[in-house]
Amino acid sequence: MKKRIVQMSCLGQFGGLGNQIFQYAFGKKFAQLADAEFRHPRWIFGETLFNNIEITPPLVEGIASLPLDFVPRVDDDFEIIDLFGYFQNSEHLSFLREEELREWFELHKVFLPMIKSLRGEQKVTVHIRRGDYLKAQNVFCSISLNCYLRFLDEIGFLKKRLHFVEQKSSDPRDAIVDFLTLMSSKYLVRANSTFSLWAGFLGNNQVYSPCVEDKVGWSEDVSFVKGNFPPICRTTSSFPFGRS
Numbered sequence: 001m002k003k004r005i006v007q008m009s010c011l012g013q014f015g016g017l018g019n020q021i022f023q024y025a026f027g028k029k030f031a032q033l034a035d036a037e038f039r040h041p042r043w044i045f046g047e048t049l050f051n052n053i054e055i056t057p058p059l060v061e062g063i064a065s066l067p068l069d070f071v072p073r074v075d076d077d078f079e080i081i082d083l084f085g086y087f088q089n090s091e092h093l094s095f096l097r098e099e100e101l102r103e104w105f106e107l108h109k110v111f112l113p114m115i116k117s118l119r120g121e122q123k124v125t126v127h128i129r130r131g132d133y134l135k136a137q138n139v140f141c142s143i144s145l146n147c148y149l150r151f152l153d154e155i156g157f158l159k160k161r162l163h164f165v166e167q168k169s170s171d172p173r174d175a176i177v178d179f180l181t182l183m184s185s186k187y188l189v190r191a192n193s194t195f196s197l198w199a200g201f202l203g204n205n206q207v208y209s210p211c212v213e214d215k216v217g218w219s220e221d222v223s224f225v226k227g228n229f230p231p232i233c234r235t236t237s238s239f240p241f242g243r244s
Contacts, residue, residue, distance in 0.1 A: 005080040006031035007039040007059050016132075017045050017175050018194025019086055021105065024053070026087035028104065029095045034074040045172060049179065051106045088194065088230065093239075105202055111180055115203075118184035123161040125185030126152070127196040130166060141192055141212040147222045148189060151208070157187065167195065189224065192231040200228045201239055 008027040012020060024046060031038035039056040046053040060080050069085035071092065072078065107115070126148055133140040152158045163185065165178050175195075182188055182196050183203030190196040192212045200207035207228040215222065227238040 002079075004034060004036035004078060005039055005060060006034060006036045006083065007063065007080065008083045009041065009059050009063075009065065010084050011040040012043045012045065013041070014084075015086060016195060017179060018196075018198050019088075020045055021198050022087050022092075022194060023083075023085075025096055025101060025104065026092050027083055029097075029100070030071070030074065030083065033095070045175070048172075049107065049111070049176060050104070051108050052104050102202070105198075107183075107202070114180055115184050118181060119186070123185070124152070124157050124187045124189065125163045125165060125182055126189045127182055127191040127193065127199075128164060128166040129191035129193045129195070137217040139216060141215040141222070142218050143191065143210055143212070143222045144218060144220045146220055147210075147224075151189065151224045155208075157189075160187075167191070167193070190228070194231060197228060197231065197239060 006027060008023055011023050011027070014020075014023070020043065024040070024043065027040065028038050037056075038054070039059055041059065042055065043053060047055070059082075063080050063082045065082045065084035066072070067084070069087060069089065069092070072081060128143070128145070128148065129140075130142065133142045149158070152162070163181070165181055167175075167178055179195065179199050182199035183205070185203070185205055187208070188196065188200045188203070188205040189208045190200060190210065192210050197209075199205075205228075206226075208224045208226055209229040210222050210224050210231075211229075212219070212222055212232055229238060
């Protein structure tokens with residue numbers, strides 16, 4: 001019997017690195033549960049960073065993508081489907097399991113000396129997201145530097161060794177260096193970004209997350225909470241939500 005196919009043609013072309021990790025994780029898990037073959041384009045970000053990213057057969061052409069973030073039933077009758085979306089709401093996250101995520105996104109060993117070196121240098125890393133957030137202020141919240149400094153002062157981190165990562169560039173090489181830098185910190189004060197959410201999770205950092213809720217545009221009024229929460233902090237559950 002011919003195996004069914006779950007493909008995600010948008011991987012690597014729809015969103016930055018944090019979004020792409022969500023896409024790969026959900027697509028791989030959904031295909032696994034549907035007893036289907038998972039296919040996607042070559043994912044240069046993932047193949048560069050992680051040790052266990054599969055290079056799949058070519059995509060099947062001419063397949064229309066499903067609606068944004070739509071999830072069919074795993075036992076639906078299909079031969080080929082093309083998933084499309086970000087896959088970050090509670091329904092999608094419920095599919096994920098921590099031990100599988102850590103296996104799939106295990107760093108290439110070539111980066112381990114860099115991680116070790118950075119961990120010896122960095123105590124507190126602060127992730128500040130600018131770039132595309134400033135260009136779409138009707139969509140994203142840009143957290144002011146004052147919010148970060150106020151929080152760092154509240155928890156006594158201003159006297160520690162601080163390292164600021166201000167994400168502006170879309171260059172993949174810069175993104176990889178920034179990601180590894182965030183992973184390496186003992187304490188990570190995050191932006192409202194999936195980029196630092198995944199870095200905090202994979203780096204096993206002590207993470208502090210911003211509560212942006214419905215705020216958009218420039219904000220001087222964002223608080224932070226302990227735990228690695230989604231970019232829009234409306235939950236009492238830290239990431240990942242999936243079953244252990």
